[in-house]
Each structure stands twice: as C-alpha cells, then as structure tokens.
Amino acid sequence: xxxxxxxxxxxxxYAFIGATVFLSMLTLACLYRAYAxxxxxxxVISINVITTKITTIIAVLAAVTNEDxxxxxxxxxxxxxxxxxxxxxxxVEKGKLF
Amino acid sequence: xxxxxxxIIVLFLxxxxxxxxxxxxxxxxxxxxxxxMHATGKSDTLGVGLVLLSLMIHHGxxxxxxxxxxxxxxxxxxxxxxxxxxxxxxxxxDNK
Numbered sequence: 243x244x245x246x247x248x249x250x251x252x253x254x255x256y257a258f259i260g261a262t263v264f265l266s267m268l269t270l271a272c273l274y275r276a277y278a279x280x281x282x283x284x285x286v287i288s289i290n291v292i293t294t295k296i297t298t299i300i301a302v303l304a305a306v307t308n309e310d311x312x313x314x315x316x317x318x319x320x321x322x323x324x325x326x327x328x329x330x331x332x333x334v335e336k337g338k339l340f
Numbered sequence: 341x342x343x344x345x346x347x348i349i350v351l352f353l354x355x356x357x358x359x360x361x362x363x364x365x366x367x368x369x370x371x372x373x374x375x376x377m378h379a380t381g382k383s384d385t386l387g388v389g390l391v392l393l394s395l396m397i398h399h400g401x402x403x404x405x406x407x408x409x410x411x412x413x414x415x416x417x418x419x420x421x422x423x424x425x426x427x428x429x430x431x432x433x434d435n436k
Contacts, residue, residue: 253346254398261353261391268364275367275376283373283430287380290422291367294384294415295360298391301408305395313407320411324418328425335429 258306262299269295282334286327293323349394356390359383373430381423388415 269292276288297320304312333339366379392412396405 253343254349257346257350257353258398261357264357265360268360271364272367281373281430281433283426283433284376286426286429287373287376288367290419290426291363291380291384294388294419297411297415298356298360298388301392301395301411304404305398310404313404313411317407317411317414320414320418324414324422327422331422331425331429335432 255306258302262302262306265295265299265302269299283331286330286334289330290323290327293319293326297323345397349397352390352394352397356387356394359387359390363387374427377423377427381420385416385419388412388419 272288272291272295276285276292279285279288297316300312300316300319304310304316329339360383363380363383366383367376370376370379389412392408396408399405399408
C-alpha cells in the first residue's frame with residue numbers, strides 16, 4: 243500500500259521526507275571539509291561522516307517509497323563505507339595498501 | 341494509538357537529526373583533526389541509532405526491523421573502529 247493510494251500524506255511521511263531533505267543538505271555541508279581540509283586525514287573523516295549519513299538517507303527512503311529492498315542496499319552501503327574508510331586510512335598512513 | 345506512534349517516531353527522528361547537525365557543525369568549525377574526530381565520532385553514531393530506531397518503530401515487527409537492527413549493530417561496531425584507525429593514522433603522521 244503506497245501513500246499516494248490513500249489520497250494524502252500522513253504526519254510520519256512528512257517527517258520522513260523532511261528528514262531526507264535535511265540530511266542531504268547536511269551531506270553537502272560535510273563536502274566542504276572534504277574540499278578544503280588541510281590534511282588528508284580531514285578528508286578521510288569527511289568520507290566517513292558522508293558514508294554514515296548516506297546509509298541513513300537510504301534507510302529513510304526505503305520507508306518513504308515503500309521499497310523493502312532499499313534496506314538491503316543500505317546494509318551493503320554501510321559495509322562498503324567501512325572498508326573504504328579503513329583502506330584510505332591505511333593508505334594515508336603507510337603510503338601503500340599492503 | 342496511531343497518533344501516539346506518529347509522535348514517538350517524529351520525536352526520535354528529530355533527536356537523530358539534531359545529533360547529525362551537531363556532528364556536522366563540529367566537523368566544519370573545529371580547529372584540529374582530533375577535535376573534528378571527537379565531534380563526529382560520537383554524535384554520528386548516536387544519530388544513526390536514533391533515526392534507525394524511529395524507522396524500526398515505523399516498520400513494526402517485521403523482517404525490515406531485523407535488518408535495521410543489524411545495520412545499527414554494525415555501525416555501532418564499525419564507527420568507533422574507524423575513528424580509532426583514523427586517529428592512529430594522524431598520530432603516526434605527526435610523530436614521523
């Protein structure tokens with residue numbers, strides 16, 4: 243049952259859509275630190291924060307659009323983001339990956 | 341009953357977004373790498389927990405709630421680990 247079929251939005255749909263828009267704006271604000279960070283470590287921190295926010299955005303979108311498979315996408319994105327953070331941090335520390 | 345559920349969902353959602361906002365302001369305004377990590381490492385973890393908890397209440401008792409619980413547990417394990425590794429990286433680069 244989709245929310246468009248009921249002929250209107252309930253309170254929680256408004257809340258989820260507003261949360262999605264606000265989290266997207268916060269992600270753009272985090273992108274400033276990835277652009278202007280003085281050290282590579284600042285950029286790694288920014289990547290970590292953006293990945294966490296996008297995981298949350300995908301999970302909220304699964305509730306907005308009633309697509310159950312988006313929750314799996316969110317789970318895979320969390321794992322990929324963790325591996326990405328570890329790899330970039332190791333590369334910054336050692337200069338090589340292995 | 342439905343209205344009470346809506347109110348609890350919106351309360352958790354607003355709390356989570358508040359902590360996300362605090363983490364972002366800390367990431368942009370703090371002066372040092374360690375200060376930035378101090379701001380983002382904890383508030384982001386708590387924000388994810390609150391927002392996904394509100395989604396769990398929205399979905400009810402189903403498979404989606406179990407998946408969201410797995411995401412919460414995974415992020416609560418991996419986010420402090422990533423913060424620790426980033427801090428170790430910066431420390432080694434400073435003392436090289």
